[in-house]
Amino acid sequence: MPIRRSKILVKWIYENQHKMQTLRRCSSTLRYKELEENVQALEHLAPPATEAALPTHQPRPDITPDVSFKYDDLKVALAAPYQLQRKPEAVDLGFGKYFTDHMLKIHYHRELGGWQKPEITPFENLTIHPAAKALHYAVQLFEGLKAYRGVDDKIRLFRPDLNMHRMNLAAKRSGLPMFDGDELIKCIKRLVQIDQEWVPHSETSTLYIRPTLIGTEPTFGIVAPESAMLFAILSPVSAYYKTNSDGAVSIYADPSVVRAFPGGVGNRKVGSNYGPTIEVTSHAAKLGHQQVLWLFGPNQELTEVGAMNIFLVYINENGEKQLSTPPLNGLILPGVTRRSILELASQWEDVTVREEVITMDRVIQLNKQGRLVEMFGAGTAVVITPISNIGYKETNINVPTMEQEHPVYQRLKDTLLAIQYGHIEHPYAKIIT
Amino acid sequence: MPIRRSKILVKWIYENQHKMQTLRRCSSTLRYKELEENVQALEHLAPPATEAALPTHQPRPDITPDVSFKYDDLKVALAAPYQLQRKPEAVDLGFGKYFTDHMLKIHYHRELGGWQKPEITPFENLTIHPAAKALHYAVQLFEGLKAYRGVDDKIRLFRPDLNMHRMNLAAKRSGLPMFDGDELIKCIKRLVQIDQEWVPHSETSTLYIRPTLIGTEPTFGIVAPESAMLFAILSPVSAYYKTNSDGAVSIYADPSVVRAFPGGVGNRKVGSNYGPTIEVTSHAAKLGHQQVLWLFGPNQELTEVGAMNIFLVYINENGEKQLSTPPLNGLILPGVTRRSILELASQWEDVTVREEVITMDRVIQLNKQGRLVEMFGAGTAVVITPISNIGYKETNINVPTMEQEHPVYQRLKDTLLAIQYGHIEHPYAKIIT
Numbered sequence: 001m002p003i004r005r006s007k008i009l010v011k012w013i014y015e016n017q018h019k020m021q022t023l024r025r026c027s028s029t030l031r032y033k034e035l036e037e038n039v040q041a042l043e044h045l046a047p048p049a050t051e052a053a054l055p056t057h058q059p060r061p062d063i064t065p066d067v068s069f070k071y072d073d074l075k076v077a078l079a080a081p082y083q084l085q086r087k088p089e090a091v092d093l094g095f096g097k098y099f100t101d102h103m104l105k106i107h108y109h110r111e112l113g114g115w116q117k118p119e120i121t122p123f124e125n126l127t128i129h130p131a132a133k134a135l136h137y138a139v140q141l142f143e144g145l146k147a148y149r150g151v152d153d154k155i156r157l158f159r160p161d162l163n164m165h166r167m168n169l170a171a172k173r174s175g176l177p178m179f180d181g182d183e184l185i186k187c188i189k190r191l192v193q194i195d196q197e198w199v200p201h202s203e204t205s206t207l208y209i210r211p212t213l214i215g216t217e218p219t220f221g222i223v224a225p226e227s228a229m230l231f232a233i234l235s236p237v238s239a240y241y242k243t244n245s246d247g248a249v250s251i252y253a254d255p256s257v258v259r260a261f262p263g264g265v266g267n268r269k270v271g272s273n274y275g276p277t278i279e280v281t282s283h284a285a286k287l288g289h290q291q292v293l294w295l296f297g298p299n300q301e302l303t304e305v306g307a308m309n310i311f312l313v314y315i316n317e318n319g320e321k322q323l324s325t326p327p328l329n330g331l332i333l334p335g336v337t338r339r340s341i342l343e344l345a346s347q348w349e350d351v352t353v354r355e356e357v358i359t360m361d362r363v364i365q366l367n368k369q370g371r372l373v374e375m376f377g378a379g380t381a382v383v384i385t386p387i388s389n390i391g392y393k394e395t396n397i398n399v400p401t402m403e404q405e406h407p408v409y410q411r412l413k414d415t416l417l418a419i420q421y422g423h424i425e426h427p428y429a430k431i432i433t
Numbered sequence: 434m435p436i437r438r439s440k441i442l443v444k445w446i447y448e449n450q451h452k453m454q455t456l457r458r459c460s461s462t463l464r465y466k467e468l469e470e471n472v473q474a475l476e477h478l479a480p481p482a483t484e485a486a487l488p489t490h491q492p493r494p495d496i497t498p499d500v501s502f503k504y505d506d507l508k509v510a511l512a513a514p515y516q517l518q519r520k521p522e523a524v525d526l527g528f529g530k531y532f533t534d535h536m537l538k539i540h541y542h543r544e545l546g547g548w549q550k551p552e553i554t555p556f557e558n559l560t561i562h563p564a565a566k567a568l569h570y571a572v573q574l575f576e577g578l579k580a581y582r583g584v585d586d587k588i589r590l591f592r593p594d595l596n597m598h599r600m601n602l603a604a605k606r607s608g609l610p611m612f613d614g615d616e617l618i619k620c621i622k623r624l625v626q627i628d629q630e631w632v633p634h635s636e637t638s639t640l641y642i643r644p645t646l647i648g649t650e651p652t653f654g655i656v657a658p659e660s661a662m663l664f665a666i667l668s669p670v671s672a673y674y675k676t677n678s679d680g681a682v683s684i685y686a687d688p689s690v691v692r693a694f695p696g697g698v699g700n701r702k703v704g705s706n707y708g709p710t711i712e713v714t715s716h717a718a719k720l721g722h723q724q725v726l727w728l729f730g731p732n733q734e735l736t737e738v739g740a741m742n743i744f745l746v747y748i749n750e751n752g753e754k755q756l757s758t759p760p761l762n763g764l765i766l767p768g769v770t771r772r773s774i775l776e777l778a779s780q781w782e783d784v785t786v787r788e789e790v791i792t793m794d795r796v797i798q799l800n801k802q803g804r805l806v807e808m809f810g811a812g813t814a815v816v817i818t819p820i821s822n823i824g825y826k827e828t829n830i831n832v833p834t835m836e837q838e839h840p841v842y843q844r845l846k847d848t849l850l851a852i853q854y855g856h857i858e859h860p861y862a863k864i865i866t
Binding site: 094095096103123127133138140142175208214218221222223233258271272273275279307381 | 560572575645664710714814
């Protein structure tokens, strides 16, 4: 699609959000092609961001990977025809319930010189020693990205370099071996190519990619493991959360529980950040909320919501519409969707974008003054999930997210989806096949 | 051994610590029998504590286990003769490097009614789905206890009921199924009986028992798993830490790193507390320290050291020798050794025992005033490890633990070992075979 048309499409999406929503609901095989036909005549819009021009919201510390595995060493063993599974119906997908026919595995053994040759094999159970450090001391980390089947039937990844960078940061923090992210992207591309028929022919579902790195050394010392395994599995997915009838979620803010703390690992995608949230989330569910809004410190600063980054839209002191999210202070996961939202919205002239500390008092005050317009969570799994209620200290704070005519969250979501599904040519999207 | 003799032994141990240390160093097959012969003529000592009379340092919240597995359902499949391994030499043991010939496995499947029948099988690798929640979200917890071969060749466990209680608390906090601790103890006893020749014939080594509970449901939702596996493996072990030439360890206190936080899981034995400590411990090792002293909060309160509880001995404001450890404030693991130390020392007339907040400033002040006498860490794996140095803010704080003539740590260690190896009849020790 030529650049000019894609710019026009962004504007069209912005101006026709309700039509888009309706269209999206029509059919799981709906393509944006119909939409494209509608945008031929639309006007020119501000030029889309290029990677180089984007503001950098995240430092890129120097990482020296261990001598990495190489894509060129990849060995592929394809599944036999009788091993191939029947693909599930789109309505049954859920999130991470079904897995494709193949997987990627890369072993690491320090005494054998480190990283071994990558292998793609038929999908199978792992054989793990019962003393493996991954099972006792949570020596484990993961990433989540998606493969999207675009309007042009091409398959795209969304900024996979950011996932690789974050995965290496988590490996360093966990005493696990680092690697060359570009080599892993190449291996993952090949895996997706092999299982490409599993990438849903739909814009309401995608193929979720889960690279995982675990410590496999079978000894009880709490030290960096001498052996590890990196594996990647693929799962066709639809929505992550069930929403309320208004299409939004209700969240529960309990100042007595904490997701992460300074000096901890809240800014790294490691297993240890997730297990401890289950009991709290389950308690929130009993009270009728889908997710937990994680607060921190005496001022009850907002940090994350569920496994998403949190965003507010409000009318600021200058009367401008402001999109805000908490800064990366060590407690917050540096989300790829978070960063993309900040970068995309920074290009918009009608929204002020800020990373700033947001306290519960501030949320309550803005809401009382009628200045709080929207709240939403954002992440790869969920894309963007609007929030319409906060349960807090025996009361409910109603957030008018779903009452807006042209909500910012929808505009962002449509823009992200347009990039991911190839309606717009944009450097964020990488065509892999 | 009659009660009177055991009481006399406790006193003898106290008065002959250096002789005991020398004797222990002589041979790995040394038994306390020689010692026993020396105590025949010694006087009567204060009566030993009984379980009922002991102060309770830990609340026992009401736990309703899921309908539990039952020992009576246990299925045993013994290893074939060719599967049996040669037992390692005592000097090679290390900590958690070798495993015995059998293991215990108990599966949980909610859709099959919950806990399944326990099985003892030959030791083998686990088969785990690559999407199991244990590998991605650290849905995992463990316990550590030991089987001791006593002076009478009988094998004992040390307060296993406390491990079972703590394991159930961790399960509740992790969304994992609870169970009847007594039933698990029975299963573990049977496993140890089967592999009893692996319990070292030595008082410098033991058979470490590692029950582990992991979430096995292979889906990506961050929710309580529908399936789980409890397994227990056994490892003959010797010392956990390498000490310095003075027999003590040096620890590193860095106020910028944190082990646990209020509202978190620091008081539960879950994998998430351990993985994030590896990088910090590795940094401490580069600076020449064996372990990390974990501080918390603006006052730099001492919480734990390495994977141990921390104790101080100092001369208090009344001129008494005081044994202190931080209170169970939610950040600290309720150690079985910790509790036993507090209970045992409470019976002694020459030591004041306190649970109290201890800040780094307090440690520095006591040390400057020459009132800090000892510091040590305590836990099942290490028993008691004396500390002789703290690296703190570019300086070293020398703690005179190893300069005491009759140190409290040694007296406690000797008492614990005497109970564990059956030199004293005491309700803490449970004979299993």
